[in-house]
Amino acid sequence: MDQSGELSVGISENGPKLASKTGSNVVTAEDAVSEQKGFPVVKIEQFAEFADQTPLKGRRRPIKTPHRSGTPSQPGSGPGTATTTTRRRRSSSRSSSKNLKSSTEISPASMIFRNLLILEDDLRRQARQQKALKWQFTLFLALLLGLAAAAFYELFFSQEPVRGLYKVALQFALIFILVTVVLFHLSGEYRRTIVIPRKFFASTNKGIRQFNVKLVKVRSSLADLSIDLVRWLCRTAASVNLAMARKFLPARMAEKSGTIRFWDAVALRSQPRIGAIDVKLVLNPRAFSAEVREGWEIYRDEFWAREGARRRKQVNETGS
Numbered sequence: 001m002d003q004s005g006e007l008s009v010g011i012s013e014n015g016p017k018l019a020s021k022t023g024s025n026v027v028t029a030e031d032a033v034s035e036q037k038g039f040p041v042v043k044i045e046q047f048a049e050f051a052d053q054t055p056l057k058g059r060r061r062p063i064k065t066p067h068r069s070g071t072p073s074q075p076g077s078g079p080g081t082a083t084t085t086t087r088r089r090r091s092s093s094r095s096s097s098k099n100l101k102s103s104t105e106i107s108p109a110s111m112i113f114r115n116l117l118i119l120e121d122d123l124r125r126q127a128r129q130q131k132a133l134k135w136q137f138t139l140f141l142a143l144l145l146g147l148a149a150a151a152f153y154e155l156f157f158s159q160e161p162v163r164g165l166y167k168v169a170l171q172f173a174l175i176f177i178l179v180t181v182v183l184f185h186l187s188g189e190y191r192r193t194i195v196i197p198r199k200f201f202a203s204t205n206k207g208i209r210q211f212n213v214k215l216v217k218v219r220s221s222l223a224d225l226s227i228d229l230v231r232w233l234c235r236t237a238a239s240v241n242l243a244m245a246r247k248f249l250p251a252r253m254a255e256k257s258g259t260i261r262f263w264d265a266v267a268l269r270s271q272p273r274i275g276a277i278d279v280k281l282v283l284n285p286r287a288f289s290a291e292v293r294e295g296w297e298i299y300r301d302e303f304w305a306r307e308g309a310r311r312r313k314q315v316n317e318t319g320s
Helices: 029-040 044-052 079-104 108-156 162-187 190-197 198-206 222-248 253-254 258-269 290-319
Strands: 006-011 018-023 213-217 280-285
Touching: 044 162, 108 162, 108 190, 108 198, 108 213, 108 280, 108 290, 162 190, 190 198, 198 213, 198 258
Parallel strands: none
Antiparallel strands: 006 018, 213 280
16 A cells, blocks of 8 residues: 555654655654644633633533633523524514414405595595586576566567666666576586586596496485485574674683573584485495405495594584
8 A cells, every 4th residue: 555655653763653654754743733823722621711701602502611710600690591582582582573473463354345435435525526516607607597588588578678778787687698698508617516516426436347346325214314305504694693692702701601591402413414414435346255345344334434433423422
């Protein structure tokens, strides 16, 4: 085995020698020690001292080191105990945060129903605005056309002839009304205030068709309509009486007046009904199952029931 090299140990006068034969080269132990003189030699005691100063994050398992002072170490006072305590605190805080997050999470169905509720309320507000706009301008045009018809009858179909200033006034009124109606049509106000509000449901359903929902009217019964009328009359009377009392009574008397408190209570208790009483969103049966549609109806009814209870409670607290 001379070619591959072999190790041999020899004894000389200066001490044992470790020789390695690789071919003809021989390296003794003294030569190896002399070549390693440039590297620092670390003793075992110094290594233990440096191990105490290493950070805790680099250690996976705490190493127990003897104390130099000779005093016995107390249980639970070492660095390993502090590390385990910190880990326990972190784990407990993480678990508590996870529990809090899981308790505050909202299901996807509830989020979808909430968005549908917001959309329905917004569409209900727009429908009421369009309906009020349509009725206002319809009555305005009806009044103008009625005056024009009366002036035309007085001028051309009355049994007694119309003369003098009265005739001039009727002619001027008839011409003014006709010009106003023509300009009302040409300016586009007729389409904006009467035609578009009439087609509100058709245009809205055409826009929200991609969401598989539909806006429909809710037919109220005769009893509900009569109750709504009584509430409207009570609110109107309360607002008129409150305005007159606050205008004529001094500020100090108005604050302590029992009449104002009474009309305030009437105005609060005669608030209109809330919820799906005029329009509502209906889910498409082709896209949603019967369970989802029933869940949406239940969710909406429960929401408006809670909202009505909250408002009644607020009214009772204000009245008391």
